[in-house]
Amino acid sequence: MPTLGEERLEALANELERAGIVFRELSPMADTGLAHDHVWIHRGNGDWVARLPKQSQMNLAPADNLAYEAACYERASQGGHVPRLHDVLNTSDVLPRGGLLVDAVDGRLASLPQDLPRIAETLASLHRLPLPDDPAPLLAPADPWRAMCEEVERQAQWLERADLSCEATSRIRDELTALPVELPDTMRCLISFDTHPGNFLIDARGRAVLVDLEKCRYGLPGIDLAYTSLYTSTTWDLNSQAVLSLDEVVAFYRRWQASMGESPSTETLVACRRATWLWSLTWCAKWRAQHLQAKDMYQRGEDWSAELTDPAVIEHVRDRVEHYVSLPIIDRVQDELQHLGASL
Template sequence: MPTPLEVRLQTLENSLQQAGITYQSLSPMADTGLAHDHVWMHRHGDDWVARLPKQSQMDLAPADNLAYEAACYERASQGGHVPRLHGTLPVSDALPRGGLLVDAIDGRLAQLPEDLPCIADTLASLHQLPLPAHPAPLLAPADPWQAMCEEVSRQAEWLEKADLSGAVISRVRDELNALPVTLPDAERCLISFDTHPGNFLMTAEGRAILVDLEKCRYGLPGIDLAHTSLYTSTTWDINSQAVLTLDEVVAFYQRWQARMAKSPSAETLVACRRATWLWSLTWCAKWRAQHLHTQDTAHRGQDWSAELTDAAVIEHVRDRVEHYLSLPIIERVHSELKHLQTAL
């Protein structure tokens, strides 16, 4: 009886053969995330990685999600710090969410704080890309701040469904109420929206490559800066955890500002940091409420069921979710936000 992994590899082999794509061998990569399986494709000269979606974090139907992810790589790789897209494998009975074929990156996981300057350079290369005339299929809200606040507000509906204490819910809602209605300088650019440090690989040449793109949109660059350096991001990945000091966070922002032709105000950057933190907290509440649901066999959109992911990964996510939704950690991040605006 073949194992699930063996079935997955045979399915990928068949799909590659039907697409006329050649390779030498396939090596499954460790299951470290909630959204994709990854398989290293050994080839003559240039290795690729097959990214096989487990779900859509954008809550899209399979074909739409595949097109969205492909657009993320096509747009972001123009900055030179993202793997190139080589093709897609169509949605089929065998691959119910299809697959993407991208450059394999030979590198190590980013380590903080030492790799923060290189990560800042990578983000600047992304954020300075010109806006396209036609941004679709990527999200491009006319008011990116309002769109961010609305997304956080929708996720916040899960707070009361996640079996959290009244004290935690109250503190999170206090932070939500502290978000400004408008920002003075909310200019759009291409952002990743998922730049936690575990998504960067460092090459031998010292370049930081952002390898995981599926949520790109035209939004506020402060969201990416926050997602890279918030406590809820730097302590997320099991292999690259770090707790940054305020001085290290400030130096990271200043490095990015030095690489940009124009920077948002400190007020806007800190507002984006608060909103990104609240997006993470409300996502944690959503995951806490949903992850024990049964797998969605119709493959319709988001699916946080534990059946899709290695048990050790689920346990790690559960540990992080409980940690971030604890009152001491909420107060810790709140305190940092108070001090950051005056330091920038």
């Protein structure tokens, strides 16, 4: 499914009409990601975007995944920097994974480092939201640090099947072993868990709007800060690539701290950055091992098969994965981590 076909577009139009949603035109958007197709819904009185899942990055069944994504938007939009959710298209024969209808954001891609202050404020608006009495269906582990380490370790099981160099695998294993068992403080809040700069648009009001939410959870804010500013994130998206200096990373963290008014310790923030980097590297190993598998015809959950996505996107992901697990880039990130703690 490299592009959104006419059959799927017609299915979406029929589902919108069945739901009583009036629209003028549907425009498929460029296939730039591994998890969703997107369609711009021209309505004349505030456009929407249909997010049509290709798979579940949370490894959930289609209906459960749809409910999870809906909760992500409902919770996160309360901070004012996330598109509002308007409706949910339930799973059906014509849309096996359903869809979400959210605000369309007419804006430009974030540019780094210029837009980092805006992004820091957006993250703070998310992280300041009060914890709900009932976090379900979003993940809310009692010990978010242990949960993060366990998730990284589960992905690390793919290292030996990813055909990496022996030295790269050994270096990643050493970093995994070096993660602390506990943190000195574990401030918990709503986090996106997917804040690479390509997921932000700068709207007409100058706000950084976080447009892609599907993995939210109640966890450690340092994970979002890391995910935004790590080398493996800032060089991921073709249209917003940047290599940040240590001073720029420090300024980003400090802007977030000023917007929050309170902050975890430097030790905790650096540990979260290391763990997030290792999450990215072990995800690379998993993708490297899985993407040539056949598409999951039963659409049960997570599915990284190349059949679901435009070949150009797959080639881009392959290039990034090979780059990030190379020894020079492992050296680069290790060096940054060593110096960050002394600078924050």
